[in-house]
Amino acid sequence: MPKINENLRIYERIFSLSGEAICLLDTNYNYQLVNPAYLKLINQESEQVISCSDDHL
Structure with a gap:
């Protein structure tokens, strides 16, 4: 697991x-x-983008 976490x-x-x-x-x-x-x-903040669909931006 340590190698996976490092990667x-x-x-x-x-x-x-x-x-x-x-x-x-x-x-x-x-x-x-x-x-x-x-x-x-795209001049946006992550909170405005995450979970939004592409057509809503």
Whole structure:
């Protein structure tokens, strides 16, 4: 388990620090995760985006 947790922390850091806009949508096209670059691109806060569908933004 320690290796899995370490890898998860690395992936979270890459996701958060990436200069590329990244989002994760579920099968209903609702936002599950967005990184800071994506929020900057759409000029929104994460609270306004998470669980919303793409057509509501």
